[in-house]
Structures are given as C-alpha cells and as structure tokens.
Amino acid sequence: MLPRLHHVRNWIFDLDNTLYPASADLFAQVDARMTGFIQDLLGLEHDEARRVQKGYFHNHGTTLSGLMTEHHVDPHAFLAHVHDIEMDVIEHDAPLVAAIAKLPGRKLVFTNGDTPYATRILERLGLSESFEAIHDIHAMNLMPKPHASAYAGFCAAFDIDPRESLFADDMARNLTPAKAIGMTTVWIDNGSEQSPDAARDHIDFIVPVLAPWLETILETS
16 A cells, blocks of 8 residues: 555545546536426526526535525425436446455445436446445435535544545545545546635645546555
C-alpha cells in the first residue's frame, strides 16, 4: 500500500461518475428526467425548467432538496421517476472489482441517490458483493452531501473514525466536509464536476479514473 494511505481502514466511494466512468453519461438520462419532472410540476418550458433545476442543485445540494424545500415534493415519487432509466451503458468492470476486493478494511458506498438505483448500478458493474453497505439519501434524512450532517450521520451509522477513512467523489465540493472531519480525499476529475469554481485545497489526490489509481496504490510498497 502507498505509505500515505497506510492509515486508511475505511474506503468510502460516491456512486455516480465515481464507480463508473463519466463517459457512460448515465447521469444525463437522470438529469433530463429531472428537468421533465420540473416542467410537469411547475408548468414551465424546457429551458426555464432546466434553469430552475440547476438553481436548486447549486443552492440546496441536490435538485430533490430544492424541490422538497420549495414545493414539498414527495422524495420517493421524485426518485422513482428520475431513476427510471436504461443502464445498458454500464458494463462489468473486472479491473475495478479486483482492485476494490484487494483494499484492506471496510468498503462502503455513500451516495445522494437511493439504494434501489445504486443496487442496479453495482450489479451492472459486478460490484454487488463488494461493499458492506450503501448509505443513501434516505439514510441521510434527505439532507444530501455536501451538508455536514450527511457526513456526521454516515460516520455515526457505521462507527467510523474519519481520520482512518478515505472518500472518493467526482464533485470537489463534496470533499470539503469530508476533509474538514479528517478524511483523506480523492477527487475523480473526469469532467463531471458541476461546480468548476469549487476550491481544491482540501483534496489529497486528483485522479481521472478510479480503478487504475487503486491498482497503483496497491502495487506501491
């Protein structure tokens, strides 16, 4: 193991655009369905609905959080709608499966999505048996990353010491609260970042793709 990571006992991963490549563009389908949901809910034209959607994302952490705050939207109905997508673009990732299997310690998924959606993706990747648990938006009491309460709740739920933990996410802003509580942070810089002006000084590692990096740190002595 890379010496800088000898202390890591808990390996924590975001889901979308982190465990699968951004080139799959799966989230584009989800994104389009979010826009459609807002169009129908508020009676807006496409461009205005998209502007509202992105405003909710940037101001509330997720589009869902904004919709719940501003319009009391049922989160279960929203998530069922936006996650009703095809996943043919997600392929079995043998190198990633092998690399995660070799990591010493606990392995968990920490996602702003919900568990049924995450489970479908993990099955496609071949990672169904790779993680101890999925900590989803419902487990966060619908307060998503990057709200500090999401990270505190995650650590409490699994009795995790953040100073012995590594967290990988494709959004730099989601790593800020992780670093604040002592986690080692990995930014998957693959073009999916939606906050280009987010700070970077809290990031320990910047990598374009997860699996090759995991293979590299495991081979380092």
